[in-house]
Amino acid sequence: MNNFTYSIPTKIHFGKGQIKHLNELKENGNKVLLVYGSGSIKRAGIYDQALEILKDNQIKVFELSGVEPNPRIETVRKGVQICKDNQIDMVLAIGGGSTIDCSKVIAAASLYEQDAWDLVIHPEKIKGALPVYVVLTLSATGSEMDPFAVISDLTLNEKLGTRAPCLNPTMSILDPTYTFSVPAKQTSAGVADMMSHTLENYFNNVSGSEMQAGFSESILRCCIKYGPIALKEPDNYDARASLMWCSSFAINGTIKCGCEVKWCIHPMEHELSAFYDITHGQGLAILTPVWMEYVLNEKTASRFAQMARNVFMIQELDDLKAAQKGIQALKQFFFDTMKLPKTLREVGICEKDNFEIMAKKAASKCAGSFVPLTQKDIVEIFNRAF
Amino acid sequence: MNNFTYSIPTKIHFGKGQIKHLNELKENGNKVLLVYGSGSIKRAGIYDQALEILKDNQIKVFELSGVEPNPRIETVRKGVQICKDNQIDMVLAIGGGSTIDCSKVIAAASLYEQDAWDLVIHPEKIKGALPVYVVLTLSATGSEMDPFAVISDLTLNEKLGTRAPCLNPTMSILDPTYTFSVPAKQTSAGVADMMSHTLENYFNNVSGSEMQAGFSESILRCCIKYGPIALKEPDNYDARASLMWCSSFAINGTIKCGCEVKWCIHPMEHELSAFYDITHGQGLAILTPVWMEYVLNEKTASRFAQMARNVFMIQELDDLKAAQKGIQALKQFFFDTMKLPKTLREVGICEKDNFEIMAKKAASKCAGSFVPLTQKDIVEIFNRAF
Numbered sequence: 001m002n003n004f005t006y007s008i009p010t011k012i013h014f015g016k017g018q019i020k021h022l023n024e025l026k027e028n029g030n031k032v033l034l035v036y037g038s039g040s041i042k043r044a045g046i047y048d049q050a051l052e053i054l055k056d057n058q059i060k061v062f063e064l065s066g067v068e069p070n071p072r073i074e075t076v077r078k079g080v081q082i083c084k085d086n087q088i089d090m091v092l093a094i095g096g097g098s099t100i101d102c103s104k105v106i107a108a109a110s111l112y113e114q115d116a117w118d119l120v121i122h123p124e125k126i127k128g129a130l131p132v133y134v135v136l137t138l139s140a141t142g143s144e145m146d147p148f149a150v151i152s153d154l155t156l157n158e159k160l161g162t163r164a165p166c167l168n169p170t171m172s173i174l175d176p177t178y179t180f181s182v183p184a185k186q187t188s189a190g191v192a193d194m195m196s197h198t199l200e201n202y203f204n205n206v207s208g209s210e211m212q213a214g215f216s217e218s219i220l221r222c223c224i225k226y227g228p229i230a231l232k233e234p235d236n237y238d239a240r241a242s243l244m245w246c247s248s249f250a251i252n253g254t255i256k257c258g259c260e261v262k263w264c265i266h267p268m269e270h271e272l273s274a275f276y277d278i279t280h281g282q283g284l285a286i287l288t289p290v291w292m293e294y295v296l297n298e299k300t301a302s303r304f305a306q307m308a309r310n311v312f313m314i315q316e317l318d319d320l321k322a323a324q325k326g327i328q329a330l331k332q333f334f335f336d337t338m339k340l341p342k343t344l345r346e347v348g349i350c351e352k353d354n355f356e357i358m359a360k361k362a363a364s365k366c367a368g369s370f371v372p373l374t375q376k377d378i379v380e381i382f383n384r385a386f
Numbered sequence: 387m388n389n390f391t392y393s394i395p396t397k398i399h400f401g402k403g404q405i406k407h408l409n410e411l412k413e414n415g416n417k418v419l420l421v422y423g424s425g426s427i428k429r430a431g432i433y434d435q436a437l438e439i440l441k442d443n444q445i446k447v448f449e450l451s452g453v454e455p456n457p458r459i460e461t462v463r464k465g466v467q468i469c470k471d472n473q474i475d476m477v478l479a480i481g482g483g484s485t486i487d488c489s490k491v492i493a494a495a496s497l498y499e500q501d502a503w504d505l506v507i508h509p510e511k512i513k514g515a516l517p518v519y520v521v522l523t524l525s526a527t528g529s530e531m532d533p534f535a536v537i538s539d540l541t542l543n544e545k546l547g548t549r550a551p552c553l554n555p556t557m558s559i560l561d562p563t564y565t566f567s568v569p570a571k572q573t574s575a576g577v578a579d580m581m582s583h584t585l586e587n588y589f590n591n592v593s594g595s596e597m598q599a600g601f602s603e604s605i606l607r608c609c610i611k612y613g614p615i616a617l618k619e620p621d622n623y624d625a626r627a628s629l630m631w632c633s634s635f636a637i638n639g640t641i642k643c644g645c646e647v648k649w650c651i652h653p654m655e656h657e658l659s660a661f662y663d664i665t666h667g668q669g670l671a672i673l674t675p676v677w678m679e680y681v682l683n684e685k686t687a688s689r690f691a692q693m694a695r696n697v698f699m700i701q702e703l704d705d706l707k708a709a710q711k712g713i714q715a716l717k718q719f720f721f722d723t724m725k726l727p728k729t730l731r732e733v734g735i736c737e738k739d740n741f742e743i744m745a746k747k748a749a750s751k752c753a754g755s756f757v758p759l760t761q762k763d764i765v766e767i768f769n770r771a772f
Contacts, residue, residue, distance in 0.1 A: 005400070013391050258401075258631065
């Protein structure tokens, strides 16, 4: 096992009715910026519930709505302006990963004198942030319990991740009933996203990290069990609850500690989203099995075989054969069971013009991953995914 | 899944050489009470290393040594006196669970006007505590990453657990090399302790908690893999590191969240330790399989069978048979592989005089457990363990 520091400062209130804990915001002040995306939180009644609790606790609410699925730097800048103009004490994100990520960078940039984009491209410049609170409405990115934020500048074709310990939310409310109304397409993409986070951590070669690997396998089995149930019965509580808690544990640091490697699927997908604004989880689902097939060899086979046996319960003694069957099982799960798109063309990427530039940018970010990838490798992966 | 609140405020620095992080103590003041047990930390060189770092950071050190394996309230009182007399800012425990538990109650009672024992019998009276720091030297109780402390008053035959969020250590240093010198007997008892914590959490009937159950199974498999290696090769880094991290995760809240039940083996063992001062982990190893056999029936069989299949890899389709084989496998692991004592007589409990009173006290503490136990049940379990 490698050395590591483990710290999860976010407090989680999990379950039905936990929104009452929004009263804890008053510990940090009396002016909040409420950030959300579309009107879905209004239709679901969450917006009214939240406003009532905030009002009861004498907290004044400022609002920023319209956060995009791949949140834009322009929206961050709007939020920062509101915070600076009104001496806001904290930020409350009600939504999924995009809203949370946007809120995190607003929280940091509100304490920064220059432009918010600086903090996206230079994480080390983040020296502090307003406290961030979350009410989660989509199980996917795990941003409710991690120090990361991904922001896009589509004018530059850039989608970049930033991180800082102070970006960990202070408190997140995870009420699975808030995800009952999530449409099938987003449910599937969310499951692909959390499985991808898990796999990015799982594919490593660090000895003595069996406990963490077993945790990853448990998350993956849970996604495979409950993903289809959530599609068929959108208001199945155990399914929505399990997926919600899996999404947090896929990225909160637990499964990677002591065996951290650089991720490689995410950097590739971020380029697709940056150039074509596609749904993140769908891009990951398309790329993951293609990547696995591309890097499968005698050296990597044992880990893929372990996934096949412990996640998909494939009884096959030969590592290479087991690995191949595992990849097939993953494809079947993503594309047949969860109805995720299978090719880049299916998500609207119908030209190969940007493969070289996207691959070049991605290659620069995945040095040190489970299997090192060059620009040429990534172009080939894009081609096979086309 | 049930509602829950999840919060792990302890920061962990894990790995070789992490003791350097003792410099972080200066964030909380410049006077520390150093608490430890025997002289083993001096022989291992940890004591000198720690003192040097504290000195380099201008932190004045006061000392309390001689903490007992089942830490006594008298020792807590001595520590409290030192803290109150010298306006100590924080407590640093260097040792295993006993030293940490003792330090936690010292930290709380130093901010309490009356007797420390009050805080053991009335956890709700704990309103605050000095910051507690830990350098761990024994993998067992998980106290380095939890809000619990167990203290004994042997004059009253009482061994009681107390808890409060403020008892979570601020920061714990987990350097597996510090456990290379732990003798076989303590290594075995520690493995039994962490496995018992895991099993107490694992044996529940809450639906939708597969992720947590899978985490528990991973911890158990890891103990089964690395326990024997640590006995044979005491300085095997991966073995010591895996056991150390398992000990923390067995009790830090992760595997119980959403499916918490009252524990029942621990209350029984606490009575044995309170009356006979035996080694905690040994008592747990003796009682656990006896309890499993006692409560095994058609209703409980499926969970025991799940353990048999997913932890001991027993291929048996019938639940009852699988459960029985699983219990046999656990016995074999504890008593043959890990050389733990098998009966109460082997740990020096050679009379049955106190079975009724011990059972009465234990029964009052395990209401709401996986299988409810009466005083009569517990007497029978003690008899079978005799």
